[in-house]
Amino acid sequence: MQHFVDAMPLPAVVIGTDERVSAVNRQAAQLFGSGILGRHYITSFRQPTLLDAIDQIMTDGAARRARYLSTEARRDKTWLVHLARIETDGSVLMTFEDLTATEEAGAMRRDFVANVSHELRTPLTALIGFIETLRGAAKNDPAAQARFLEIMECEAARMNRLVEDLMSLNRVEATERMRPSEIVDLAGVVRSVANALEPLAKERGMTVVRDTFDEAVKIPGDADQLAQVFTNLIENALKYSGQGQTVSLRLERVDNHPMTRGPAAVVSVSDTGAGFDPALIPRLTERFYRVDSHRSRELGGTGLGLAIVKHIVNRHRGRLRIESTPGQGAVFTVILPAEIAQ
CATH class of the missing domain: 3.30.565.10 (Histidine kinase-like ATPase, C-terminal domain)
Known part of the structure; x- marks a missing residue:
């Protein structure tokens, strides 16, 4: 079993039928520490979602997935844990897939959309407000119309600059590796x-x-x-x-x-x-x-x-x-x- 686990490219842990860790490879030892070997799985992992998945697979044998969170050099890391039962002896094999880069990319996309929306919302709100004012209270006030139109021009120019910079950033990122x-x-x-x-x-x-x-x-x-x-x-x-x-x-x-x-x-x-x-x-x-x-x-x-x-x-x-x-x-x-x- 140890030779089999050592050959795996991902961090891998085997939990025996006695509910203790019976084998770990080098990558898993770096993640959890070498002292994990021989310990009960409850004291080794301590995260409810992963512990629940281990309990369930030991009960019904059905393969499962769970998430495991860790910290490395002050950086939060996210792992997708694949759990499967080894039919020959009933032990459970867990492999840990690093999803940190994918999670960070998703967070960056969400932040980017939120920031763009925020940057556009302010000038758009101002433009809508001024248009309503020009149609109503300032409908027959040339001085107010001139003042509002000047502000509207500034806000429209600001949105235009933002769009141009976004397009420029997109072009630059597309050619960054060239x-x-x-x-x-x-x-x-x-x-x-x-x-x-x-x-x-x-x-x-x-x-x-x-x-x-x-x-x-x-x-x-x-x-x-x-x-x-x-x-x-x-x-x-x-x-x-x-x-x-x-x-x-x-x-x-x-x-x-x-x-x-x-x-x-x-x-x-x-x-x-x-x-x-x-x-x-x-x-x-x-x-x-x-x-x-x-x-x-x-x-x-x-x-x-x-x-x-x-x-x-x-x-x-x-x-x-x-x-x-x-x-x-x-x-x-x-x-x-x-x-x-x-």
């Missing part, structure tokens, strides 16, 4: 983005300082997606830093960067704004996560920008590093593998 093969000039891409955002900087009375963007830096990449990365990062720095602040752009080429284990192009976008608590950094690239939700919505943010940045950087086999100190601004650094200069 490494770009074209060679692009990263310095030229960042210069073009900075030039395009110059009017926004002037509007906010801000200064954009560019350092070392004169020489071409060739890397394998998708020019459009890289432009999207730096548009998001520079636009965020301009929007959230406040009037009169400075945004600095720097590009350097590193012959052997530890994060890419080879030559890399490193672009940093730093600002002199309010910054944020470093404890928030791990969550910044989550979909719809915002440090300041109210301010982000006021400035037209959808909460998807940094999630898009993360997926594009992943597609380019790069790294995104974020640093910030409250009151001292933030630095977003993109590290991308670079071609060796010829």
Whole structure:
């Protein structure tokens, strides 16, 4: 029996007719501990749904399934337990199938739908309310009509930005496993983005300082997606830093960067704004996560920008590093593998 259990690819446990664990393989010993062997199954598993399934199969012999929950390295894990009776001696074989990834993917889908619904509900509710007002109380009030129509335009634009970002995120995720093969000039891409955002900087009375963007830096990449990365990062720095602040752009080429284990192009976008608590950094690239939700919505943010940045950087086999100190601004650094200069 032990040889049979050892040959199984999944964690496997055998409970004998004396209701004690008679065999476990290496995977099951890692899950439950080696001391499980010889113990009564009630003291070994301690979860009612699984214990009930074991009781029932010992009574009627019919194969069953049950769930078992565990924790590994502070991560909740879900197992589907397959129970079957071994007819030769009446013992029960349990195999544990890891469903954690499937459960997490389902939770992510549910959260995503809930977040999208929440983001769309607010502008839709506002639009419906204003339409009712325009048909009723403000029907003959040109001043109110102009004011409401302006707000409606803003809310419609916000929904449009959200839909565009969702479509962009979908496209990026669809190509994330396809490494770009074209060679692009990263310095030229960042210069073009900075030039395009110059009017926004002037509007906010801000200064954009560019350092070392004169020489071409060739890397394998998708020019459009890289432009999207730096548009998001520079636009965020301009929007959230406040009037009169400075945004600095720097590009350097590193012959052997530890994060890419080879030559890399490193672009940093730093600002002199309010910054944020470093404890928030791990969550910044989550979909719809915002440090300041109210301010982000006021400035037209959808909460998807940094999630898009993360997926594009992943597609380019790069790294995104974020640093910030409250009151001292933030630095977003993109590290991308670079071609060796010829």
